[in-house]
Amino acid sequence: MKILKFGGSSVANQESIKKVFEIIKESKKKDQIAVVFSAFGGVTEVLLRSASNAKHGDKSFVEAIKKLEDRHIELVRQLVPIHLQSTVLTFVKVRFNELEDLFHGIYLIKECTPRTLDYVASFGERLSAFILAEALKAEGFDAEYLDAREIIRTNDRFGNAKVDFPTTNDLIQDYFHQHEGLQIITGFVASTAKGETTTLGRSGSDYTAAIIAAALLAESLEIWTDVSGVLTSDPRLVYTAFTIPQLSYHEAMELSHFGAKVIFPSTMQPAMKKGIPIYIKNTFEPSNPGTLINGDAPAGKLIKGISSMSDIALLNIQGAGILDVIDVNRRIFGSLSSANVNVILISQASSEQITCLAIKASEVGIAKEAIEKEFFHEIRNGEIDVVHVISDLAVVAVVGENMKQNPGASGRMFQALGQNNVNVYAIAQGSSELNISAVVSKADLQKALNALHEAFFLSDNKVLHVFLVGVGLIGQALIKMIANQQQKLQKENLLDIQIHGIANSRFMAFHEDGFDLKNCPLPEEAPEASIMDLEKFISQMESMNFSNSVFVDCTASQDVADFYERILEAKVGIVTPNKKANSGSLEKYKNLKKLAGKRGVKFLYETNVAAGLPVINTLQDLMLSGDKVLKIEAVLSGSMNYIFSELENGAPFSNVVRKAKDLGYTEPDPRDDLSGMDVARKILILGREAEQDLHFEDINIQSMVPEDCLIAASVEEFFDKLKGHDEEFARLLEQAKEKGQKLRFMATLENGKAKVGLQSLDATHPFSTLKGSDNMILFTTERYHDFPMIIRGPGAGADVTAAGVFADVIRIGNYTRS
Numbered sequence: 001m002k003i004l005k006f007g008g009s010s011v012a013n014q015e016s017i018k019k020v021f022e023i024i025k026e027s028k029k030k031d032q033i034a035v036v037f038s039a040f041g042g043v044t045e046v047l048l049r050s051a052s053n054a055k056h057g058d059k060s061f062v063e064a065i066k067k068l069e070d071r072h073i074e075l076v077r078q079l080v081p082i083h084l085q086s087t088v089l090t091f092v093k094v095r096f097n098e099l100e101d102l103f104h105g106i107y108l109i110k111e112c113t114p115r116t117l118d119y120v121a122s123f124g125e126r127l128s129a130f131i132l133a134e135a136l137k138a139e140g141f142d143a144e145y146l147d148a149r150e151i152i153r154t155n156d157r158f159g160n161a162k163v164d165f166p167t168t169n170d171l172i173q174d175y176f177h178q179h180e181g182l183q184i185i186t187g188f189v190a191s192t193a194k195g196e197t198t199t200l201g202r203s204g205s206d207y208t209a210a211i212i213a214a215a216l217l218a219e220s221l222e223i224w225t226d227v228s229g230v231l232t233s234d235p236r237l238v239y240t241a242f243t244i245p246q247l248s249y250h251e252a253m254e255l256s257h258f259g260a261k262v263i264f265p266s267t268m269q270p271a272m273k274k275g276i277p278i279y280i281k282n283t284f285e286p287s288n289p290g291t292l293i294n295g296d297a298p299a300g301k302l303i304k305g306i307s308s309m310s311d312i313a314l315l316n317i318q319g320a321g322i323l324d325v326i327d328v329n330r331r332i333f334g335s336l337s338s339a340n341v342n343v344i345l346i347s348q349a350s351s352e353q354i355t356c357l358a359i360k361a362s363e364v365g366i367a368k369e370a371i372e373k374e375f376f377h378e379i380r381n382g383e384i385d386v387v388h389v390i391s392d393l394a395v396v397a398v399v400g401e402n403m404k405q406n407p408g409a410s411g412r413m414f415q416a417l418g419q420n421n422v423n424v425y426a427i428a429q430g431s432s433e434l435n436i437s438a439v440v441s442k443a444d445l446q447k448a449l450n451a452l453h454e455a456f457f458l459s460d461n462k463v464l465h466v467f468l469v470g471v472g473l474i475g476q477a478l479i480k481m482i483a484n485q486q487q488k489l490q491k492e493n494l495l496d497i498q499i500h501g502i503a504n505s506r507f508m509a510f511h512e513d514g515f516d517l518k519n520c521p522l523p524e525e526a527p528e529a530s531i532m533d534l535e536k537f538i539s540q541m542e543s544m545n546f547s548n549s550v551f552v553d554c555t556a557s558q559d560v561a562d563f564y565e566r567i568l569e570a571k572v573g574i575v576t577p578n579k580k581a582n583s584g585s586l587e588k589y590k591n592l593k594k595l596a597g598k599r600g601v602k603f604l605y606e607t608n609v610a611a612g613l614p615v616i617n618t619l620q621d622l623m624l625s626g627d628k629v630l631k632i633e634a635v636l637s638g639s640m641n642y643i644f645s646e647l648e649n650g651a652p653f654s655n656v657v658r659k660a661k662d663l664g665y666t667e668p669d670p671r672d673d674l675s676g677m678d679v680a681r682k683i684l685i686l687g688r689e690a691e692q693d694l695h696f697e698d699i700n701i702q703s704m705v706p707e708d709c710l711i712a713a714s715v716e717e718f719f720d721k722l723k724g725h726d727e728e729f730a731r732l733l734e735q736a737k738e739k740g741q742k743l744r745f746m747a748t749l750e751n752g753k754a755k756v757g758l759q760s761l762d763a764t765h766p767f768s769t770l771k772g773s774d775n776m777i778l779f780t781t782e783r784y785h786d787f788p789m790i791i792r793g794p795g796a797g798a799d800v801t802a803a804g805v806f807a808d809v810i811r812i813g814n815y816t817r818s
């Protein structure tokens with residue numbers, strides 16, 4: 001015998017009921033079964049609300065009950081063929097007439113006792129099971145309606161009656177002995193020895209099914225609902241949550257305590273005592289095996305699931321004299337229990353100086369009052385402080401029997417939380433080692449859950465969640481690079497990079513599971529693209545609240561840079577080739593670095609200078625090791641070097657500038673290069689990295705942009721105007737050639753003074769040998785004194801820049817690895 005129980009969502013309408021009948025049909029082919037039904041979806045709520053309205057003199061119950069009747073009649077018409085409808089319709093009509101009288105009585109006497117309420121509530125299941133039994137008969141089943149009041153005996157604690165198991169078990173066994181047909185049973189309802197109707201409390205239908213399964217020593221109990229079993233975590237917060245194939249009874253109870261509301265612990269008891277396996281299955285996806293709950297805890301993953309509870313507050317009871325107060329804990333818990341406050345978690349350090357309790361936020365007021373009243377004298381004497389409350393908290397708990405005697409679970413848990421910058425307020429672990437709970441800030445809940453989910457479930461891989469703004473030359477090259485390396489990174493580096501948000505200046509798009517990078521769309525091509533709005537992009541990123549997130553800015557935009565503070569505040573790392581933030585005010589530059597440190601995230605910008613060449617990192621290392629920079633001489637512009645070295649081959653100036661742009665060396669607007677601005681920003685950033693308080697105004701900049709080109713409204717117009725200056729530049733080159741020299745656009749920084757401009761250099765000068773997009777940086781330091789440290793190589797272009805950005809992204813991925 002198998003017991004199947006279908007909840008309200010499974011019998012909400014004609015379509016879902018058809019699915020239920022299919023499942024019953026398939027099960028019946030293989031096994032002997034009995035079926036327990038809840039009321040049709042939402043019916044119990046209407047009944048209870050109407051009773052309360054009637055009691056308060058509100059007549060809206062009349063219409064609500066009429067609607068309910070219509071809904072039941074409609075279902076009869078849909079499920080039962082016309083020639084069989086009359087008995088069913090009569091049954092329904094009689095029940096509703098009775099209900100009407102009942103409500104009227106409640107309305108008149110303005111009273112609804114728990115006993116009446118149980119009777120009212122019983123109509124939901126009595127109607128659904130009767131109608132469904134008749135419908136099944138019409139489908140050819142030997143179905144028989146069974147009103148559970150006949151077989152489940154309880155005391156008269158109405159609303160949450162206690163089952164008299166010896167009597168109930170006998171009744172059930174006798175009944176099934178005498179009835180061979182397919183029993184269609186009302187869930188939730190029962191009766192007292194005197195024949196009064198009672199109900200079994202929350203999730204009562206599950207309980208009904210478990211009671212029957214236990215009495216009949218059923219082979220299994222199947223709870224059919226609208227989710228595919230118990231998931232590893234709340235899927236609304238953890239998108240990668242998945243069905244747990246198997247749980248022990250204890251694990252299921254722990255998990256359902258916080259969060260996983262698929263099954264209530266008390267309802268499992270009867271089945272658990274008899275060792276009957278429970279399956280949690282999805283009516284809407286019957287092929288999914290769902291979750292099996294039984295007595296086993298086979299070796300496997302350290303934990304089975306992660307549950308959570310939000311809207312928690314912590315109460316700290318402490319005080320200088322607390323050690324002298326006798327019986328502190330008994331009095332704390334006694335006062336809370338008298339005030340009906342449920343304690344969720346307790347933690348006390350072995351110093352016994354502080355007792356810390358987690359309770360529901362809604363109960364803070366009464367709890368604080370109760371404790372302070374209890375310790376009135378001690379507080380007045382200063383032995384105990386007033387109760388200290390911390391609000392806006394949540395609890396996360398990892399659950400699993402394999403943690404028992406198996407070191408590592410708490411290590412992994414707190415490492416994951418710590419590395420994601422989630423502060424832990426309190427910790428509790430029972431000696432059963434089945435559950436480790438941590439209290440965190442409510443704002444960190446989703447991040448904490450995801451961090452834990454990744455740490456415990458997503459193989460051993462770390463996921464890095466990327467949000468990319470700027471999908472131009474560099475942005476696109478970056479996406480390609482990540483796509484090409486994705487598999488290798490997963491396999492060899494155990495790092496999984498996913499891009500969840502992309503945007504350019506016009507459109508933005510998001511993907512919860514991460515875009516398919518091999519076919520990653522441009523923002524405007526993405527299925528759910530919307531008009532770009534930077535503030536919304538950031539808000540969406542914040543609300544997705546992934547652990548291990550990085551914001552990649554591949555624009556040259558000041559507007560984007562202006563959001564960095566907010567991004568770092570949200571504990572999201574930043575990687576960027578955009579120089580705007582670091583070359584703005586010195587105060588902002590310093591603040592960003594400080595903020596990143598404070599929030600425990602990385603702000604990386606190696607490609608601000610010389611693209612992928614290791615310039616910033618090298619300089620930072622020099623500084624960390626205590627070196628001091630005396631002088632920097634450099635060619636810092638790939639495009640300017642390309643332009644002036646190519647000019648030597650005889651092409652007109654405007655042509656080579658155009659070529660530099662086509663090769664992807666220039667800024668989005670090449671005037672940023674020609675004007676020396678781009679180089680100025682770079683030398684400024686190098687100076688600041690060398691711990692010099694440098695301002696943009698301190699830099700002497702020689703611009704190469706002719707006056708009339710400056711005012712050109714577009715890049716195209718600029719190119720048109722630039723043609724008119726080809727001869728001037730040819731002349732410049734001639735003059736240099738005559739002296740046997742070369743033109744190079746240089747930057748120098750010495751004694752706090754920076755200078756940027758075109759220089760005519762002897763052919764033997766190291767910079768004269770530079771070709772194409774080459775950059776070259778000479779650091780003269782206290783240690784590299786007689787011979788400078790030299791870094792040289794291509795310093796612009798899509799690939800070498802994207803590679804630098806990529807390396808920074810990986811650095812963050814490795815940093816956040818647990």
Ligand SMILES: NC(=O)c1ccc[n+]([C@@H]2O[C@H](COP(=O)([O-])OP(=O)(O)OC[C@H]3O[C@@H](n4cnc5c(N)ncnc54)[C@H](O)[C@@H]3O)[C@@H](O)[C@H]2O)c1
Nearest residue numbers: 470471472473474504505555556557577578668796797801
């Ligand atoms: N090209 C190189 O060799 C190189 C080297 C190092 C650093 N960089 C830096 O890389 C950055 C990007 O350069 P690129 O060549 O890819 O430029 P690009 O013009 O090809 O792309 C810029 C992207 O940014 C987007 N964008 C601009 N403003 C935006 C805004 N406010 N909001 C959202 N999106 C916006 C554009 O729509 C475009 O998708 C620049 O900061 C540049 O200095 C480039």
Ligand SMILES: N[C@@H](CCO)C(=O)O
Nearest residue numbers: 637638639666667796
């Ligand atoms: N436009 C820059 C590349 C970005 O830093 C250059 O030409 O060097």
Ligand code: NA
Nearest residue numbers: 606609611613
């Ligand atoms: Na670099």
